Amino acid sequence: MSILITGVAGFVGCNLAEELIAKGHVVFGVDNFCRGQRENLAKVIDHPRFSFAQVEMTDLDAYRRAFDAFHARDPITEVWHMAANSDIPAGVHDANVDLRDTFMTTFNTLELMKAAKVPAIAFASSSAIYGDLGEQPLVENIGPLLPISNYGAMKLASEAAISAAAESYLERAFIFRFPNVIGIPATHGVMLDFVRKLAATPDNLEVLGNGTQQKGYLHVEELVDAMLFIRDKAADKVALFNIGAGDEGVTVRYIAEETVRECAPGARISYGEGNKGWVGDVPRFVYSVDKLRALGWKPKLGSAEAVRKAVRQIVAQEASQG
């Protein structure tokens, strides 16, 4: 197959590109490098089945030129749409960030797919679309969906646009709702934040909130594996799946302690107040992955092991970057 990955220079996008190339596909990638980095493409950039264009996807004409050039070379059969704003607080501060990078990137991708008759999209959605539903298990068909961040709102709007496109012209759509994904190359997230804070002040780690926020974490290698599994096995025209570890998750306190143990043993950890890291943060949620289990996929690592593995990898990543 010939696959376009948007946001290919980002954390998930570059891991996905490596795996799709390893599986023998032709991969085109676009990114504007607003958050992703060229270095993240080091393992694929010289591969004969990989091509890349630096494109601002919200500029429809520029995006169309790159898209059509790829499509003319080797007709695109699927788009894996990973590009989005991944800085949730930035979108709370300025709603335009998510309108542009989270929603318009989806809208423009669908416009180009329609014109070029590309039949299938796989979309990186998020647990943020659920909002704060307290202790209720978040199953795929729960509602009403009332996101509490602009990021979540624009992801939900993207899902809606994809659903409408599937009714009109797409043959298949895969919507993956994932919670917190960790691993390398880390571009954002609580672990990278902690490692960088400890590099600056090795004797003290300041934590936003009181550390009791508890979430499930999935390693990126497992996320990619799960997405490809769903792509192969799911039967629905619009296949909508939560992806996660399926356990109770771990607290921010656990992550802080693991990070200190790995990179600054003995450092003091200072906690803030309240159980929200920032406005738009959902402090605790129960994420159901029963539908994915029923399809036949389960992760090898639980949240705690995934956190330990990712902390080790991120510490090594930061050390190698000096």
Ligand SMILES: NC(=O)c1ccc[n+]([C@@H]2O[C@H](COP(=O)([O-])OP(=O)(O)OC[C@H]3O[C@@H](n4cnc5c(N)ncnc54)[C@H](O)[C@@H]3O)[C@@H](O)[C@H]2O)c1
């Ligand atoms: N990492 C997580 O924990 C997580 C959780 C839930 C959902 N997701 C979703 O998964 C996808 C990948 O996330 P990630 O962690 O790799 O984020 P990331 O920020 O590392 O990657 C996103 C990429 O999109 C690119 N991009 C953003 N706006 C663009 C634009 N206008 N034009 C072109 N490129 C643009 C960025 O430069 C970046 O490389 C995103 O859609 C994200 O919302 C991630």
